[in-house]
Amino acid sequence: MNSPILRMLGIEKDFNGVKALDEVSIEVERGKVHGICGENGAGKSTLMKVLSGVYPHGSYDGRIEFEGEEATFRSINDSEAVGIVIIHQELALSPYLSIAENIFLGNENSKRGVIDWNKTNLEASSLLARVGLDENPATKVLELGVGKQQLVEIAKALSKRVKLLILDEPTAALNDEDSDHLLDLIEHLRGQGITCIIISHKLKEIRRIADTVTVIRDGKTIETIDMHGPDATQARIIRSMVGRDLNSMFPPREPKIGAEILRVEDWTVYHPVDTARKVVDNASFTVRAGEVVGFAGLMGAGRTELAMSLFGRSYGTNISGRVYKNGEEISVRTVDEAIRNGIAYATEDRKKYGLNLIGDITVNVSAAALATLAKYGVIDRHREYKVAESYRTRMNIKAPTVSAITGKLSGGNQQKVVLSKWIFAGPDILFLDEPTRGIDVGAKYEIYGIINELAAAGKAVVVISSELPELLGISDRIYAISDGRITGEVAGVDATQESLMHYMTAGKD
Structure with a gap:
């Protein structure tokens, strides 16, 4: 067995008294692909933010060891300096800069304050070749599809001499062809000795790519599964994620058309x-x-x-x-x-078009049918609150109150708010x-x-x-x-x- 490149021991993190992580422990073997699965709001992304220094040392309890040494990252720059790079689901690229400029943004090839563009473009071309992207490094990122942008993010990670690459829902916005290409690339990186942590809801992809999977539920480590073992089934992962068997992926229904x-x-x-x-x-x-x-x-x-x-x-x-x-x-x-x-239309891009992310649940639920809550042009705020509260209960939206900011909800709960908005519109x-x-x-x-x-x-x-x-x-x-x-x-x-x-x-x- 390879020695672990990463150990996270007894990690605890809370927000205003609400515990997001409760004694979470994981161990990641060097040169392997480690999957992390769990329902929305289980704590997966919070754990990765702790690891990468987004939540700095001292803001959580527990211990992180990277390559046998205690890690006390106080910023994302600290984690990147030792070779830990995280690629978030929301890609962090500047659309109006070129591929090469994005790859070396903040890590420019310069001498006496002057950027060496020849070296920048040459090294960018080499990195693009490593990720299988046949594009001119001078191409602006806005001209690329999401799949190719994902590859640019990985090329950027490789430029930082990455040892542990964290991918948060890397295929969520990709079609099947781009997803297959990305998974092939992860396998290729594993062959080069790069360790990967992948967070994904697509269990078929997890089963294909991961050597080991850790399941987190309600902020706690449930189990770690050897994906090469005989009982590494999708049903077992689902059971660990939701705490029960889903005998069918779809609830029963008798159509009355x-x-x-x-x-x-x-x-x-x-x-x-x-x-x-x-x-x-x-x-x-x-x-x-x-x-x-x-x-x-x-x-x-x-x-x-x-x-x-x-x-x-x-x-x-x-x-x-x-x-x-x-x-x-x-x-x-x-x-x-x-x-x-x-007619109602619930968009595929709930964050950009479907929700007011800085508004609370109440504002979002009532947005498409405000006229029904108004009298002489004045909104009845008490009734608006009661409507939102009824949908929070009916749709099982996991939030303490309807005053919760929608952008802070998990993806599944955000989707329930979108559906609530349109159902309320009648x-x-x-x-x-x-x-x-x-x-x-x-x-x-x-x-x-x-x-x-x-x-x-x-x-x-x-x-x-x-x-x-x-x-x-x-x-x-x-x-x-x-x-x-x-x-x-x-x-x-x-x-x-x-x-x-x-x-x-x-x-x-």
Whole structure:
């Protein structure tokens, strides 16, 4: 067995009397990939912030040993100086700087205060080659997709002579191809002797890449699993994460499907900048009361663009087509019109578009239906509070009060606030775009339960998801979209990943 490169012993951390970490201990072997799993709010990111010096020595109890020496990091610069580099889920790149400038930002190749650009670009090219990214180092980061930006972050870490690389939800925003490439790179780095800690909710990826997994629940270490052992199953990890067996990943449901609520005919949308390019091409579909309809497609297929354009033309230009509700044609030319006609859209990017992160739960829950809480233009704050409190209880939002700042909630609880906002608006048709992205299996199960409740109440629910097992588990019907065109429609009971992928790649080379 290799000697451990890292030991964290009895780590305790609290915030205003609330214990976030309670006697957490982990040991990471040198040159291995160590997974850390747990539900949102379990303490995973807090533990990594303790390790990397974001929470400095003295602000927590316990002991950290790195390469056999006690570590007393007082800043992130201290941890990076010994070779510990953390890449957060929210990438810390400057979009208007070049790849090379980002890689060496704060660590410039300079002499007498003058940057040596030739050396900078040459070394950046070498680092990009190591991570398998074929880009000119002078390219601005804003011109790169999220997958390539993730690789730039890793190249930046390598420039700091990283010994322990920490990746927090590295594939959360990546498509399958970019995720596979990133996991291949992690395996390659392991072969070079670089130790990695990976935090992920995607258990399939954890099982593929990790040598060892530590599960944290409610701020405590539950167990550490040898992933090469015979009992290293997904079911065991889930049981440790949530404290119970999930006999099914999806709650049971008996569909009670009624009459058609929504019909979209010949919907066409052009790109808002490249106005000659069709993003949605003559799409037609229907959704009925009490029905959950899934939309499957590869990244860039047009699923989000379709939903956003229907929600008050929030995306696109030169939009044409017809929308019918209960057999009557309706107008959805503005967001206000869409909401008044009973349409809601929960965005895939809850942090950027779905929530006021510096506002509390109350402000967010009431945001889409303030008019219902106002009299003569004045909001009834007492009633607003009572509404928010009722949703906190109903949706099992884990927060002490509705005065909690939304940006400080876990991802799963933030998603419940987004859903609360739109449910309170009283829609008949809900578009849920990647509703479980970046949240753990326990919170996913709760979100699926909420979707079932909405359908049982007679709502028409459209779910856009990049996870085919999710669509297969919750949908009554599934549409596949490719290059902006709806290429197939399959009943949920008949659908398979293979059949959906066939339609999703229709027209692809």
